[in-house]
Amino acid sequence: MRISLFISCFNDTIFPETGRATVRLLERLGHTVDFPLEQTCCGQVHFNTGYRQHALELARRFVRIFGDAEVVVSPSASCAGLVRDGYVELAEESGDATFLAAVRALIPRVYELSEFLYRRLGLEDVGAYYPHRVTYHPTCHSLRAMALGDGPLRLLRAVRGIELLELRDADECCGFGGTFAVKNADTSVAILADKIRCVLDTGAEVCTAVDNSCLMQIGGGLHRQRAGVRTVHLAEILASTAERAGT
Amino acid sequence: MREPNALIPLVPFERAARDALANSQLRRNLHKATTTIRAKRAAITAELPDWEALRAAGAAIKDRTLARLDEYLIRLEESVVSAGGAVHWAADAQSANRIVTELIARHDARKVVKVKSITTDEIALNVALARSGIAAVETDLAEFIIQLAGEKSSHILVPAIHKNRSEIRELFMRKLGLAELSDRPAALAEVARRHLREHFLDARVAVSGANFAIADTGSVCVVESEGNGRMCLTLPEVLITVMGIEKVIPSWRDLEVFLQLLPRSSTGERMNPYTNLWSGVTPGDGPREFHLVLLDNGRTRVLSDAVGRQTLRCIRCSACLNVCPVYARTGGHSYGSVYPGPIGAVLTPQLVGVENAASLPFASSLCGACYQVCPVSIDIPRVLVHLRGEVVRGKTGLGALLSPERIGMRGLAWAFATARRYERAQRIARRAQKPFAKDGWIVRAPDALSAWTASRDLPAMPPQSFRDWWRANR
Numbered sequence: 001m002r003i004s005l006f007i008s009c010f011n012d013t014i015f016p017e018t019g020r021a022t023v024r025l026l027e028r029l030g031h032t033v034d035f036p037l038e039q040t041c042c043g044q045v046h047f048n049t050g051y052r053q054h055a056l057e058l059a060r061r062f063v064r065i066f067g068d069a070e071v072v073v074s075p076s077a078s079c080a081g082l083v084r085d086g087y088v089e090l091a092e093e094s095g096d097a098t099f100l101a102a103v104r105a106l107i108p109r110v111y112e113l114s115e116f117l118y119r120r121l122g123l124e125d126v127g128a129y130y131p132h133r134v135t136y137h138p139t140c141h142s143l144r145a146m147a148l149g150d151g152p153l154r155l156l157r158a159v160r161g162i163e164l165l166e167l168r169d170a171d172e173c174c175g176f177g178g179t180f181a182v183k184n185a186d187t188s189v190a191i192l193a194d195k196i197r198c199v200l201d202t203g204a205e206v207c208t209a210v211d212n213s214c215l216m217q218i219g220g221g222l223h224r225q226r227a228g229v230r231t232v233h234l235a236e237i238l239a240s241t242a243e244r245a246g247t
Numbered sequence: 248m249r250e251p252n253a254l255i256p257l258v259p260f261e262r263a264a265r266d267a268l269a270n271s272q273l274r275r276n277l278h279k280a281t282t283t284i285r286a287k288r289a290a291i292t293a294e295l296p297d298w299e300a301l302r303a304a305g306a307a308i309k310d311r312t313l314a315r316l317d318e319y320l321i322r323l324e325e326s327v328v329s330a331g332g333a334v335h336w337a338a339d340a341q342s343a344n345r346i347v348t349e350l351i352a353r354h355d356a357r358k359v360v361k362v363k364s365i366t367t368d369e370i371a372l373n374v375a376l377a378r379s380g381i382a383a384v385e386t387d388l389a390e391f392i393i394q395l396a397g398e399k400s401s402h403i404l405v406p407a408i409h410k411n412r413s414e415i416r417e418l419f420m421r422k423l424g425l426a427e428l429s430d431r432p433a434a435l436a437e438v439a440r441r442h443l444r445e446h447f448l449d450a451r452v453a454v455s456g457a458n459f460a461i462a463d464t465g466s467v468c469v470v471e472s473e474g475n476g477r478m479c480l481t482l483p484e485v486l487i488t489v490m491g492i493e494k495v496i497p498s499w500r501d502l503e504v505f506l507q508l509l510p511r512s513s514t515g516e517r518m519n520p521y522t523n524l525w526s527g528v529t530p531g532d533g534p535r536e537f538h539l540v541l542l543d544n545g546r547t548r549v550l551s552d553a554v555g556r557q558t559l560r561c562i563r564c565s566a567c568l569n570v571c572p573v574y575a576r577t578g579g580h581s582y583g584s585v586y587p588g589p590i591g592a593v594l595t596p597q598l599v600g601v602e603n604a605a606s607l608p609f610a611s612s613l614c615g616a617c618y619q620v621c622p623v624s625i626d627i628p629r630v631l632v633h634l635r636g637e638v639v640r641g642k643t644g645l646g647a648l649l650s651p652e653r654i655g656m657r658g659l660a661w662a663f664a665t666a667r668r669y670e671r672a673q674r675i676a677r678r679a680q681k682p683f684a685k686d687g688w689i690v691r692a693p694d695a696l697s698a699w700t701a702s703r704d705l706p707a708m709p710p711q712s713f714r715d716w717w718r719a720n721r
Contacts, residue, residue, distance in 0.1 A: 009663070012713040013673055014706055019713035023721075035717050040663040046656060048613060050635030054660035061664070089629070144615035173572040177612025184610060185698040186265045190576045191612065192703070220703035223688060 002032045004069035006062075006110075008076040009041040015212045021239035021246065022075045022113060028239075029126060038065050044082045047090070048178045056090045063087070063102050071120070072110045075235045077142035077210045080112040085145060112142065113235055114152040114210055124158045129242040131161035135204035136234075137195070137218065139211040140173050152210055152234055159237060165202040169194070176217035192221045200227060207231050252340075253371045254599045256583025259606035263581040264573075273578055276411045281568070281575040284405075287515025288566055288620065295511070305508050306624040308501045309493075309560035313550060319462045319495045320541060326465030330527025332537035340370035343489060343542050347372060347454065348379050350487055350538055356452045358382045359487075360443075361390070362479040363469050364456040365403060365563065366489050366542060368585045369598075372454070383454070384446045386475040388439050395422045401579030401587060403565040404513050409578050443475060453483040453534070457490040458562065459505060460539070463498045466526040467539065470509060470519045480523050486534040491542050493559040505562060508622035512564035545598035554633040558593050560623040565590075567617035567627060573610060582607060589617035593630040601637045608634035651695060670714070677708050684708075 003026055007019045026033050043058030062083065066072045074080045084107055091100035117123045136156055142148045156164055175181065175191030182188075195218060199207050205228070209215050212233055219231035232247070240246030251257070267273060292298050312319055324334040337343035347367075351359060359376065361367065361383050373383040385394040389407040393400055396418050400406030407415070416430040419438050428434060455476070459468040467488055469476055480486060496502060510519040528537050550556050568574045568588030579587030584595040584604065592611055596604040608631050617627040639653075647653060662672040683689045684707035692700040699705055711719075 007713050009669070013676070014708050016709055016711060016713035016716055020716060023717075035714070035721070037714060037718075038666045040666060040669040041659075043663075046660060048632055048635070049652075049656065050608075050632070050637075050639035051656045051660070052636040052639075054656060057660065058663055085629075086632075140612070140614035140616075144619055171616075173612050173614035173616070175572065175612060177614070180609065180612045182695055182698045184261050184264065184573075185701060186261070186268050187573055187577055187610075188612070189702045190268050191572045216706060217703065220699070220705055223704040224690075224702065 002034060002070045003116075004066055004072045005033055005035045006039060006042070006066065006072050006074040006079065007035070008074060008079045011075060011212055014216070015233065018075050018212055018233040018235050021233070021236040022073070024244075025126065025235060025239040026073070028241075029121070029123075034069075036065050042079045042082050044079055044086070045178060047082060047086050052090065052093070055086070056094055059083075059087045059090050059103070060099060063099070063106055066110075067102055067106055069106075069109060071116065072106070073113055073116045074111070075113045075210070075233060076212065077112045077139055077146050077148065078213060080110055080115075081141045081145035083107065083110050112146055112148065112210060114142075114155055115146065115148055117238075118151040118154060124154045126155065126158070126238050128158075128238045128240055129160040129245060130237045130240045131245070132206050133163045133165060133204045134206045134208055134232075134237065135165045135167045135199060135202040136170070137167055137174065137199070137207055137209045137214065138170055139209050139214045142210045143171055148210070155234070155238060156208070160242070162237070165204045167202055168198045170198075172198075174214045174217050176214045178213070181217060188217070189221070192217055196221050196225070196227070199229060205229060206237075208234050208237055210234050252599065252603075253369055254584045254586070254595050255603050256595075256606065258583065260577075260581055260583070260610040261606060263583055264577040264610070267577045267581045272411070272414075273409050274576065276409055277575055277578050279411075280405065280408045281570075284515055284569045288512060288569065291511045291515045291517060294517075295507075301504060301508055302622055302624050304504045305562075305622055306557075306560055308496060308504060309623055310557075312496055312501075313493065313556060313559055316492065316495070316550065319497060320492055322462040323460055323465060323495050324541075326461075326463060327527060327537075327539050328465075330465045331529075332465065332527040332539055335538060335540045337540055337542045337544070339544050340542075343370050343540055343544070344372055344375035346540055347487055347489065348375060348381070350485070351376070351381055351452050352379065354452055354485055356381065356450075356485075358384065358446070358450050359452045359454050360384050360386050360446050360450040360479050360483065361454045362386050362456075362476040363458070363471060364390075364454060364489065365400070365585060366456045366491055367454060368400060370489070370542065370544065372489070384443070384450070386443050386446065386479055387471070388436065388473055388475070391439055391443065392418065395419070399580065400585065402568060403563050403586065403588070403590070404568075405565070409580070447475075447478045447482050450483050452485045452487065453479040455480060455486065455488045457488050457494055457539075458509065459502055460490060460495050461497070461499055461502060462495055464526050466499075466524050468502065469523040470506070471521045471523070472514065472519060474521055477521050477523055480525065481533045484534055485536040485538070487538045487540065489540045489542060491544070492546050493561075509562055509564055512566040512620065512622040549594075549597040552597065555593070555597050555630055557625050558590070558597060558630060560625055561590055561594065562623060564622055566620040566622065570616040570620050572612060572614060572616070582610065589627045589631075590625070593625075593627055593634060596634050596638075601634055602641050605638045605642075608632075608638055655695070670712075673708075673712055677710065680707055
């Protein structure tokens with residue numbers, strides 16, 4: 001399958017290893033990966049902060065770039081979720097029927113990475129090897145907006161060498177919430193404190209998820225406390241093999 | 248002088264929350280109470296195989312009613328009047344308070360007993376009554392505690408959720424002049440019971456809220472747990488019910504759906520202990536006079552917004568408060584409105600205008616837990632984001648246009664508009680972070696990001712972006 005990768009501005013700039021891992025994984029599974037260099041940002045920051053006009057402009061841009069793709073895969077549940085739900089809202093609001101039709105036509109071809117693997121390709125075992133103690137945090141957007149269910153966990157269970165540890169109160173928010181983390185920093189950190197306690201209680205050395213934004217919140221808190229637990233995107237675990245093990 | 252509006256926050260949420268978060272006793276009380284109710288709700292809703300169908304039915308009934316609200320309200324008025332009651336229309340808080348005060352004055356009463364009346368908190372009825380020399384006695388146990396403490400409710404269903412047993416014990420001892428009192432719930436309830444009994448027996452007028460009103464028959468419904476409501480609703484000679492206009496439902500068949508949704512969502516019970524229903528007045532049984540005050544107070548404004556109007560489906564169960572990661576830590580007072588939590592964050596700004604509660608739509612991480620539990624499927628995150636748009640659109644002054652956030656967002660949008668600008672911005676950002684980054688982390692960031700690094704480290708941008716790697720390797 002010819003896969004168009006939507007990396008997200010966030011991963012592109014701050015977490016490029018997630019992008020490289022996604023490419024390695026998808027190519028290992030026999031697919032062709034295309035990265036349209038014109039892509040920038042899906043508009044989530046603008047949309048969630050109330051700057052709808054800017055979000056609409058970026059939505060139009062996204063649809064122009066990815067409109068003809070066979071499938072679009074993104075290692076970010078919240079960005080994929082925005083395309084799926086937010087773009088319809090923006091298109092309806094704009095009153096532009098042609099754009100709305102283009103959004104509706106594109107949405108069924110847009111996937112979050114783990115969703116693509118286990119729903120579209122029907123995979124659980126992707127041949128990964130990752131000999132570490134890991135706990136999985138289901139991010140709010142992956143759980144509630146994208147309804148990924150236990151898909152990411154199934155993929156993790158099939159990884160060789162991994163020791164999966166269950167996270168208490170897993171479905172609770174980590175407190176990130178985009179600009180919420182800065183606008184309401186005190187509340188954001190109060191929520192994070194409980195998430196960190198649950199992560200530490202598992203005894204894991206790695207906390208993983210399908211959104212680097214949430215992992216930046218959790219990892220930023222863990223690193224400040226020198227807690228000795230690192231955050232790693234799911235793509236990097238699934239890309240890791242016995243021949244080329246990831247950290 | 249105008250009274251402070253009970254819906255308008257005096258300080259922005261983020262400021263009020265800072266104080267609440269530092270209160271360890273409050274944090275403990277909230278954590279214990281919200282996790283307990285949350286678990287009960289989850290277990291009891293899981294019992295019903297058709298829970299999702301019930302939620303859909305609840306939403307559909309409310310939407311159908313709201314679409315023809317004028318017709319249903321007129322039908323309700325006709326039904327109440329033909330059952331021997333009277334109906335009064337109040338456009339806003341002042342007019343509702345005037346109507347209620349005049350009705351009480353007409354009976355020469357100096358005291359009223361009250362129950363189930365967050366709507367009367369919304370219009371600050373007690374303050375208006377006090378100004379006319381009328382004492383309002385709250386009879387719901389938690390409302391009674393709050394009134395005794397001179398505080399405000401912090402939860403839609405459990406107004407005293409921020410207090411624990413020993414705090415209530417101390418309050419009772421101090422305010423009711425008791426030398427000895429245990430903190431067992433039964434002992435605390437007994438004190439309130441004895442105190443309130445006397446008021447029930449000698450009050451001639453009662454004021455209540457309403458959970459539902461049935462247009463077909465004019466029947467009004469109040470659900471409760473204590474039985475104090477039943478005494479309020481049946482003992483006094485005159486009953487005045489203040490109800491938001493969105494509480495009307497068409498028929499008894501519709502009530503069946505809500506009487507399943509409400510107790511399971513609010514207290515985590517299959518059925519609430521007391522379900523009170525009455526239609527007008529019945530000679531020789533209950534109040535001799537019944538007045539229904541129908542309150543708008545901003546609701547028709549909410550109704551006119553295609554995205555926001557789903558907020559009016561709300562049946563005040565408060566399930567969204569109990570699952571909210573923000574509410575569970577900041578408590579209700581931080582919201583600065585009678586309506587706290589996720590539903591308050593969408594209802595309050597719509598009732599009073601977003602410009603009067605601009606911080607509330609941002610008081611959420613958009614985690615979606617509220618939407619998942621809402622018994623009438625209000626998409627609270629969607630309405631929050633919609634209202635954020637309204638806040639941004641409404642701020643048109645020079646100060647707002649030159650605010651760092653506005654300039655930052657415009658700058659980002661400008662950079663994201665072409666790949667060339669975006670890549671240039673990436674390079675500039677990587678250079679700009681140099682003085683702050685060490686060993687791959689930024690420990691102290693400037694400006695807006697300093698709020699992040701106050702308690703979290705920030706990963707630094709690596710030297711090579713993904714797209715640079717792609718260009719070099721593919």
